[in-house]
Each structure stands twice: as structure tokens, then as C-alpha cells.
Amino acid sequence: MKTIAVIKQRGNRLTKPRKAISTILLQTKFPLTIKEIMNQLKKNDVYTDTVSIYRTVKLLLNLRCIQQIEFGDGKKRFEAVKENNHHHHIICDKCGKVEEIFFKDENYFALQLKKKTQYKIHRHSLEFFGLCQNCY
Numbered sequence: 001m002k003t004i005a006v007i008k009q010r011g012n013r014l015t016k017p018r019k020a021i022s023t024i025l026l027q028t029k030f031p032l033t034i035k036e037i038m039n040q041l042k043k044n045d046v047y048t049d050t051v052s053i054y055r056t057v058k059l060l061l062n063l064r065c066i067q068q069i070e071f072g073d074g075k076k077r078f079e080a081v082k083e084n085n086h087h088h089h090i091i092c093d094k095c096g097k098v099e100e101i102f103f104k105d106e107n108y109f110a111l112q113l114k115k116k117t118q119y120k121i122h123r124h125s126l127e128f129f130g131l132c133q134n135c136y
């Protein structure tokens, strides 16, 4: 697994919580809050305090193994960065379900925008909100 290799490569110790948090984020199909990460850790019988989770998340962010996402509800969520997996999200306003969405024509769109604005664009974020099939 790439994330775990990166942690070791940079001379960081691969502690049990670090390994567990990396694995959880890699295996979950939607971004998790710190609280959700903590619940998953408990399910896997890994016990650690909130401070350690925050520290690990910060380390993984610095190593660019994970990225932070905000859905406008004031909560920070984190998801694993995987190669060739650039995607956006669609979120149900009622039940909070999150799904990944992929676009085909993004490169063209980004190029047009670059031409139009003369910006050197670093990143973008695009999320959709509505009601899922179960909620309307």
C-alpha cells in the first residue's frame, strides 16, 4: 500500500494507530471526520486518543497521502489520495450519504478556464448536494 510505504520512506515510525488510520482511509469509499475515524478504530480494536488521531491526520496531510474536504457543514473530512482517482462528491442533504463521481471532460474544462482567467490553477473542488433516492 502506497500510503504505508510513504510513511516509512520519510523516516516516520509506522505505529499501530498510524497504520490503522491509513488503512481505514484507504478502504473507505467516502471522506471521514475525525470522529468517524475514531469509531472505525474502535471497531478494529485500536485504542488511541483524539490528539494522536489529529497528529496522524496532520502527518498524512503533510505527506500528501490524504486530503481534506469540506462539505460546508463545518466538519473537516479526510480521504486517501490515490493515483488516477481524481473525483468529486455528491452528498445527500438528508441522510448524509456521500458518493464519488467522476467526470470525463474535466481536462478540457480546466484548460478553457486557464485560458480565460490566465490563472495557474493548483486544485479545485466541486461537490453536489441534493436528496438521494432513499430520501425523496
Ligand SMILES: [Zn+2]
Binding pocket: 086, 087, 088, 106, 124, 126
Ligand atoms: Zn475535478
Ligand SMILES: [Zn+2]
Binding pocket: 092, 093, 094, 095, 096, 097, 131, 132, 133, 134, 135
Ligand atoms: Zn439520503
